[in-house]
Amino acid sequence: MADKCITACMSDYVTMWNKKNVSELVEKYYRDTSKVLQPDGSTIRGKAEIVKYMQETIVKCGLKCTLQNDETYGTGDLVTSLGTYKMTDDKGMVVKSGRSVVVWKNGPDGCKIEVDAYTDEKCHTKGVCH
Known part of the structure; x- marks a missing residue:
């Protein structure tokens, strides 16, 4: 059951990402307590960040x-x-790929991402755009 729910949430997440609906995506899938763990060891904390x-x-x-x-x-x-x-x-070229680990937590506001972590197994670019 959890697999189907996670797969559906991930599909919706990707749709929002690719439509550039950033505020809606973060509001729907993150909390003020959420964290994004980056490959360089830094942590992004909370919805605003x-x-x-x-x-x-x-x-x-x-x-x-x-x-x-x-x-x-x-x-x-x-x-x-x-x-x-x-x-x-924007040309469809892969610029980054890797693995992800996402901890989903159910709360009064539904199931949202508590911890979002990813690796950069292959990064094909350098610079500001990660």
């Missing part, structure tokens, strides 16, 4: 995203998704 980060990644850099849920662990209020991602530029 996540919006700022995503504005740069999605809007300024124009990167599109695909996500694949490979495995889901857990039951109840905490579920962890292991998967892969790809970021492409």
Whole structure:
């Protein structure tokens, strides 16, 4: 059951990302307690900082995203998704790809991302756009 829910959420997340609906995406899938753990060891904390980060990644850099849920662990209020991602530029060229670990937590406001972590297995660009 959790696999289907996570897959549906990830599909909706990707649609919002690729339509550049940053504020709506963050409001729907993150909380003020959420964290994005980056490959360089830094942590982005809370909705305001996540919006700022995503504005740069999605809007300024124009990167599109695909996500694949490979495995889901857990039951109840905490579920962890292991998967892969790809970021492409406006020409469809892959600029970044890697693995993701997402901890989903159920709360009074529904199931949202508590921790979002990803690796850069292959980064084909350098500069401001990650």
